[in-house]
Amino acid sequence: MATPYAFAVDIEQALPQAVDTLRSALTAEQMGIVSEVDVQATLKAKLGLDSHPQKLLGICSPKIAHALMGAEPDIAALLPCGGGAAERTPGLTRIVLQDPRVIAALSDNAEVRAACELAHAALRRVVDRLHTPG
Numbered sequence: 001m002a003t004p005y006a007f008a009v010d011i012e013q014a015l016p017q018a019v020d021t022l023r024s025a026l027t028a029e030q031m032g033i034v035s036e037v038d039v040q041a042t043l044k045a046k047l048g049l050d051s052h053p054q055k056l057l058g059i060c061s062p063k064i065a066h067a068l069m070g071a072e073p074d075i076a077a078l079l080p081c082g083g084g085a086a087e088r089t090p091g092l093t094r095i096v097l098q099d100p101r102v103i104a105a106l107s108d109n110a111e112v113r114a115a116c117e118l119a120h121a122a123l124r125r126v127v128d129r130l131h132t133p134g
Helices: 015-027 039-047 062-071 073-078 110-131
Strands: 006-011 032-038 054-060 081-089 092-098
Touching: 006 110, 015 032, 015 054, 015 081, 015 092, 015 110, 032 039, 039 054, 054 062, 062 073, 062 110, 092 110
Parallel strands: none
Antiparallel strands: 006 092, 032 054, 054 081, 081 092
16 A cells, blocks of 8 residues: 555565664665654553554654754654554565655755655665665
8 A cells, every 4th residue: 555655665574674674774874763662562561452563663864854953943843754664464564664755845945845855765765675675
């Protein structure tokens, strides 16, 4: 299922390995995972619900975040960019990464739009790497 707000890719790996693969692909673009929430554990602990393995991920590029906050300080409310990983079927993990153009669309600032375009291109390359891991 394609969405207008995110890049999505399915990886034939269990969740822990898929997150490691994502981490490597992000590193190649000078990006990284800056926050990680174990949704499965949280749902069990807080609501008593059983769930498939899944994580919420905060994705960031220090260079791009600095450019964005320099251009528009209040944009910090939208950073880091959102991401997620879910293993609904054993051995198959879906990775979703927020398209930075979502942030760009909320701003009239040309510097914000330019930084978001850089991030968009970097995440496009990340997704391309995930399609062809190795």
